[in-house]
Amino acid sequence: MSITWSIENKGNSQEGLAWLxxxxxxxxxxxxAGVTIMDSKExxxxxxxxxxxxxxxxxxxxxxxxxxxxxxxxxxxxxSLFSVPDDIDTVTVEIPNFEPIEDIPIS
Amino acid sequence: MVFFAxxxxxPHNIPVSPPEGWKQRTEPSQETGNKLKTEPRASKRKRKxxxxxxxxxxxxxLLSSGCVVSSPDHSGNGNSNPDQETGSSTPSSPQPDGTxxxxxxxxxxxxxxxGGDYQIDIYALETVGDNLLRLQIGVTNHSDSDYFLQDGxxxxxxxxxxxxxxxxxxxxxxxxxxxTQKNGACFCSQLNENIPAGGSADxxxxxxxxxxxxxxxxxxxxxxPPIFDVPISSSxxxxxxxxxxxxxxxPMTMISDNTEDNTGRTESGDExxxxxxxxxxxxxxxxxxxxxxxxxxxxxxxxxxxxxxxxVNIDGxxxxxxxxxxxxxxxxxxxxxxxxxxxxxxxxxxxTFEVKGxxxxxxxxxxxxxEGRERNRRVSVTFEK
Numbered sequence: 001m002s003i004t005w006s007i008e009n010k011g012n013s014q015e016g017l018a019w020l021x022x023x024x025x026x027x028x029x030x031x032x033a034g035v036t037i038m039d040s041k042e043x044x045x046x047x048x049x050x051x052x053x054x055x056x057x058x059x060x061x062x063x064x065x066x067x068x069x070x071x072x073x074x075x076x077x078x079x080s081l082f083s084v085p086d087d088i089d090t091v092t093v094e095i096p097n098f099e100p101i102e103d104i105p106i107s
Numbered sequence: 108m109v110f111f112a113x114x115x116x117x118p119h120n121i122p123v124s125p126p127e128g129w130k131q132r133t134e135p136s137q138e139t140g141n142k143l144k145t146e147p148r149a150s151k152r153k154r155k156x157x158x159x160x161x162x163x164x165x166x167x168x169l170l171s172s173g174c175v176v177s178s179p180d181h182s183g184n185g186n187s188n189p190d191q192e193t194g195s196s197t198p199s200s201p202q203p204d205g206t207x208x209x210x211x212x213x214x215x216x217x218x219x220x221x222g223g224d225y226q227i228d229i230y231a232l233e234t235v236g237d238n239l240l241r242l243q244i245g246v247t248n249h250s251d252s253d254y255f256l257q258d259g260x261x262x263x264x265x266x267x268x269x270x271x272x273x274x275x276x277x278x279x280x281x282x283x284x285x286x287t288q289k290n291g292a293c294f295c296s297q298l299n300e301n302i303p304a305g306g307s308a309d310x311x312x313x314x315x316x317x318x319x320x321x322x323x324x325x326x327x328x329x330x331x332p333p334i335f336d337v338p339i340s341s342s343x344x345x346x347x348x349x350x351x352x353x354x355x356x357x358p359m360t361m362i363s364d365n366t367e368d369n370t371g372r373t374e375s376g377d378e379x380x381x382x383x384x385x386x387x388x389x390x391x392x393x394x395x396x397x398x399x400x401x402x403x404x405x406x407x408x409x410x411x412x413x414x415x416x417x418x419v420n421i422d423g424x425x426x427x428x429x430x431x432x433x434x435x436x437x438x439x440x441x442x443x444x445x446x447x448x449x450x451x452x453x454x455x456x457x458x459t460f461e462v463k464g465x466x467x468x469x470x471x472x473x474x475x476x477x478e479g480r481e482r483n484r485r486v487s488v489t490f491e492k
Contacts, residue, residue, distance in 0.1 A: 002332050002333050002335070004215070004216065004332045022473075023473075023476070023478060023479075024472050024473070024476075024478050024479055024482050025362060025471055025472060025482070026470065026471060026472060026473055026479070038366075042365075042367075043365060043366045043367040044363050044364065044365055044366065045363060045364045045366055046361070046362070046363045047362040047363065047364070048362075049359050049360065049361060049362075050359070050360045050362055051282045051357050051358070051359050051360070052282070052357030052358045052359075052360075053357055057275075057282075057327065057333075057359070059218055059329075061271070061329045063257065063258045063259045063261075063329060063330075064257040064258050064259065065219045065220075065225075065256075065257050065258065065259030065330060066218050066219070066259060066329060066330060067218055067219060067220055075222075076218050076222065077216040077217065077218060077222065077223075077332070078218055079331070079332035079333065081327070081333060082361075083359070083361035083374075
């Protein structure tokens with residue numbers, strides 16, 4: 001299951017996004033593995049999929065084209081990939097430093 | 108169903124300038140060279156459970172109108188388009204005939220400065236010979252200005268290629284990396300050019316094939332959300348390359364935490380690992396089990412009873428505070444304590460346990476944070492479903 005999410009910089013200064021990096025689990029390299037989803041019904045938090053190299057299946061790998069620092073007014077889309085049981089209908093998206101976004105239906 | 112779940116920018120203290128090294132990759136994102144990464148385990152085992160990736164993508168946001176269109180600085184000198192020439196053993200693949208390529212799938216948005224105006228179209232995912240799978244894509248610039256394609260899809264060793272694109276086999280729960288040649292080059296096209304407003308640039312990259320019964324794969328790129336269910340077709344073309352390194356097909360692991368009983372879980376193929384918190388199971392600095400321990404371990408025993416594996420691995424770990432001379436024996440004793448309860452509670456016959464203490468080796472959390480250290484203080488119980 002893939003979640004596409006974006007962050008908008010409504011402030012006046014440039015903001016880096018390094019704080020989206022993995023928190024409790026370590027993934028390899030640069031990543032936004034700090035974005036998790038929660039199945040509130042069961043109380044289970046899902047971290048993004050990790051591959052055999054330890055890499056996150058999510059945004060965050062830097063390049064000249066990848067926007068990892070938001071200029072004022074900029075809004076950029078990112079993604080994270082999770083594996084969840086088939087019977088889950090809705091999830092809560094947890095992005096560090098933001099209030100959780102609840103009741104996201106899975107289509 | 109598409110819906111809007113925008114985030115209001117919440118004030119918080121974060122540094123204004125990007126952390127050092129953020130803008131440039133300071134390490135290659137993939138290791139190249141002659142390295143065997145195929146997991147024999149993953150390819151031998153039969154998959155019984157339902158697909159790893161459930162259903163289609165779920166869009167929380169779309170970048171639509173009003174996105175910032177900026178033409179990145181480039182020392183662009185026009186449309187030079189060197190075809191793949193690094194590595195003498197690289198044949199070049201003819202581009203598809205004609206300029207009209209049929210698009211079978213597209214990305215929806217991107218993490219570039221032109222957002223949704225940067226679009227990756229998939230033209231084909233086709234077999235092109237012995238174990239070779241070719242992905243043909245176009246990168247389209249829907250914005251009003253030129254866009255210079257740099258290294259967004261490639262790694263250090265192979266600039267201006269799409270070699271960081273990967274394919275996902277949800278049936279077998281594996282990730283296919285693009286082929287690397289023994290000389291370190293990818294087996295792929297190279298594109299070093301400006302994409303004019305409204306223009307499109309074609310690229311291709313070669314992957315190892317999945318088993319014959321896999322009919323479609325997901326495409327991941329560093330710059331766009333994954334594109335699911337791309338069907339595999341067969342091409343009449345055949346490519347050969349005797350200079351390829353071993354295929355890299357790596358497993359995918361699901362990682363979750365149960366916030367109610369404070370256990371963690373990883374699943375990779377048929378292998379399940381249940382991660383028990385040492386802080387919950389044991390008294391401080393000892394291998395004496397806490398009052399809650401038995402109930403927690405009982406849950407694990409129930410799963411083992413339902414599973415088919417005859418071997419169960421119990422591994423104890425510590426954080427990095429304290430010395431090995433303390434941590435290794437303590438983690439060993441803790442693993443043994445869990446084993447003694449499990450041996451009691453597991454009723455299925457023929458189950459044997461392998462027990463080991465690892466001290467502070469193999470951390471899964473960041474030892475620099477309290478949260479990470481707590482996560483590293485653990486006993487994991489691993490078995491096959």
